[in-house]
Amino acid sequence: MQAGLVGTRIKAKREALGFSQEAVTRLLGFKDRQTLSAIETGERRVSAQELVRFAEVLAAPLTYFTDPFLLAGEGRFSWRQSGVAAPKLETYEQEAGRLIALFRALGAEMGKRPPLLRRSLALTKASSYEDAAAAGERFVEEFRLGDVPARRLTEVMERDLGILVLMVDAIPGVSGAACHLPELDAVLIRRREVPGRRHYDLAHELFHILTWEAMPPERLEDFAAPPRGRVEQLADNFAAAVLMPRAALDRLGPWDGIEGGALAAQLNAAAEELGVTSSALRWRLVGAGLLPKAVAQGVDEALLRNNGRKAPARDLPPLFSKPFAELVAAAVDAGRISARRVAGLLGLAVDDLADAFAAHGVAFDPGL
Incomplete structure (x- = not known):
């Protein structure tokens, strides 16, 4: 473990407990507060004996400070959710953090x-x-x-921007999240959402990643509870333009002079082609000045449900992502970590993990 990560975790646990640096300095018997400050900033390493004392004083297991497959104190999340109880979200954040920490740690092991x-x-x-x-x-x-x-957005985020994109089986109420680390950015998307919702959440979280320093998002965004903050509305406008650029709107038009059922049918067809929801397309057209607001409001919501389908589209992407699967499989092949250890960290049976990776075209030997 790097001294900086150990120090970050010490600071995170100390602050979570409400302890001041002065109080912990006294409990550990350091001669001055500057010693603890240097540890927390990574300027001074911690001896094995000192780490045991930190574990005792901060009431945390040693693994909290030494586990490389853990995010503790260094990752900042922004959750796109609605009605999720705080304890459940805390627990799921730890699970999601393990995915990101695993990718980060194995990347370092493999020279990435x-x-x-x-x-x-x-x-x-x-x-x-x-x-x-x-x-x-x-x-x-x-x-x-x-x-x-929508077809190439994930590829561009991964290849050109270096963002880790993961499809996950998130808990009910969570549709997506962005995570910002000093050395890595990640986006998690609930893969069981309809395609249009997944694509929109992906573009929305991309905005947060690209503007994190200038306007850090709130840790919790309730997408179902207006009024929403200005940063979230800016993210919505960015996401809508990414998925439904003006050139595409013009190509799929014209939009003037049609109303009611005819407009709903055209919205549904265009939304299916762009991989968005009909509702999102309707309001994007209003924002672009191509559809009067009164006309948009006059469309029967029932006609737009599921983009005009009788049931939601069944399009379930495989778990995780190809870059994630490739890195983990390579690390297992190189003997950096066992397949069983990976499966345990991800909460999957070894054979299920092999199936998930195979869905990305990545060979994974569960016997290693």
């Missing part, structure tokens, strides 16, 4: 370097919603997302 530079959007809280939409349009152009941006 984090991106040297991180991309960011030149937006602030003072930016207008039009500015956010324009940034989304430029993102589509500069990264060549094509006529249907």
Whole structure:
């Protein structure tokens, strides 16, 4: 373990308990507070004897300070959720953190370097919603997302931006999350959502990753409880423009002069092609000035449900992601970690893990 990570965990546990540096300094018998401060910032290493004392004083198991497959104190999450009880979310955050920590730790073991530079959007809280939409349009152009941006968005985030994207079986009420670490950014998406919702959550969380330093998101975003904060509304405008750029709206139009059932049918067909929901497309058209608000409000909601299908689209992507599966499989093949250990960390049977990786075209030997 790096001294910096041990120190970060010591600080996180101390602050969680409400202890001051002075109090912990006295309990540990250090001569001054600067010693503890140097440990917490990673400037001074901790001896084995000192680590045992930290575990006693902070009432934490030694593994809390030494487990490389754990996020504790160094990761900041922003959860897109609704109605999830705090204890359940805390527990799930620890589980989700293990996925990210596993990728980070094995990446270091396998010589995978984090991106040297991180991309960011030149937006602030003072930016207008039009500015956010324009940034989304430029993102589509500069990264060549094509006529249907939803198809390539994950690939661009992983390959060009170095963002870890994971499809997960999140607990009910959680649709997605962004996680910001000093050396890594990650986005988690509930894979059992309908495709349009998954794509929208992905683009929404991308905005948070690209603007984290300028306007850090709240830890909890309740997407079902208006009014929503300005940062979330900026994220919505960015996401809508990424998935439904003006060129695509024009190509799938015209939109003027049609109402009611005819408009609903056109919305449904266009939404299916773009991989979004009909409702999201309707309001994107209003924001782009291509559809009067009164006309949009006049469409029967029932006609737009499931994009006009009788039942939601059944499109379940495999767990995790191909880059994640490739790295973990390579680490197992190299003897850096056992298949059984990986399965235990991910809460899966070894054979189920092999099946999940095979869905990405990645061979995984469960016997290793």
